[in-house]
Amino acid sequence: MSTPLMEARGLQLRFGRVAALDDVAIDIHPGEVVAIVGESGSGKTTLLRVLSGLMRPDAGAVTYRGQDVLAMPEAARRRLMRTEWGFVHQNPRDGLRLGVTAGGNIGERLMAVGARHYGNIRAEATEWLKRVEIDPARMDDIPGKFSGGMQQRLQIARVLVTRPRLVFMDEPTGGLDVSVQARLLDLIRALVADLGLAVLIVTHDIAAARLLAHRILVMRQGQVVEEGLTDRVLDDPQHAYTQLLVSSVLAA
């Protein structure tokens, strides 16, 4: 197997008496989609924030392509964040500039890495709006006028425009209605396969995890209780908590 893109070992983080992360280890390989599932408060989002350098753990190590993420100077980490990494927030309002047009939102990362040709930025933005199924005629509208699903797709376009290697997604389908969720999942799946992205996706939606992920980590009370290939974990859950989780999914 290839060497992991990102590796984390022995992550510990406590919020007072609550252990948000308790000896968590994770590997993410190039082109792989890893889902972290678990109930609210199990430490999923905290893990995502620690891995992406937004939060410091009390103990443990995170390496990205051989570099120690926690020891990295802030400038280097920010550079990673706007080139090789991407972060898709649960609420698109956290990831978008609502007062800036859709085109400007997509162009921001390009301009941050030095694009200085207006026409090329526009062309790239048009291309990406099409890829996320937004009418390019709406390029000069502000995202505040978009529906929730469109905002989320715009956020994805804004992140993917610089072709990152690794994308962190925090409940990207949360708060959307079911038909919109399905379309979004379909879109994410196509883009991920197309671009060969590695994705770490946090979700409490087991169905979404099955659709997208190659591998699943099940978290509970800050610990990874079970880990394996998606179909194996969901069809043959070993840990009592995973069994509960899988059996709780409602069938329509």
Add this chain to the structure above:
Amino acid sequence: MTHDPGYNFAYLDESTKRMIRRAILKAVAIPGHQVPFGSREMPLPYGWGTGGIQVTASVLGPRDVLKVIDQGSDDTTNAVSIRAFFRRTAGVATTERTAEATIIQTRHRIPERRLTEGQILVYQVPIPEPLARLEPRIAETRRLHAMADYGLMHVKLYEDIAKHGHIATSYSYPVMVNERYLMSPSPIPAFDNPKMHMMPALQLFGAGREKRIYAVPPYTAVRSLDFEDHPFRPIRAPHRCELCGSGDTYLDEVLVDDKGGRIFVCSDTDHCQERQAMREAAE
């Protein structure tokens, strides 16, 4: 000329001036970087030039000749009052001639006449932070400066073009100083931006309310931000000055009656008068 003995020379006490000079030296050493300083309460309201006055007071010597302009004009209230203030508190000579001045304090213009090595241009600055309208958190803007992370500023210019078809920022047009720090040139017209580039005079910027000093040392590269396919253009009204006939200076539009009559005249009054005198002499 002597100054009013009720005041210390140039109003501020010596240790305050020393503190401001230290900030100025640091600012000159790091072109375009905003240096915090302990701005003092001045005998005029914020927004009227408290930052510029403090910088001028700190660099002023008894043999200096001071010129003060407000929007290019020597005879507006702000300019007249600040000149009177330093005549009284420092006893220095004042002038309206750009060529004769050693220190020029300005609000919103750079004189048309090319400045020389011995001169200091002091700008009054309302908002020193070029990213202020884009990023409301000051701590975050400082981080962006530290990382030279200026993509955001280009987003603003992008939005201008997307909305108006061209870069519609006509004053306070952001510049890159010495290819390192993004800087607000204070609300001078974009027309004046090219004059900052490689200027032989020292340029000092004082923001009293925001408590920041920054500087552009002589002969420093100052580049207006733009896009390759939408290059920076210094904009001026496409007219000639009604008084001196100049076709290459920055013009003010003046209403002359209540029937819609208007004329365009040079905003730099000294330059305009000089040209008028030259024209008369030639005739």
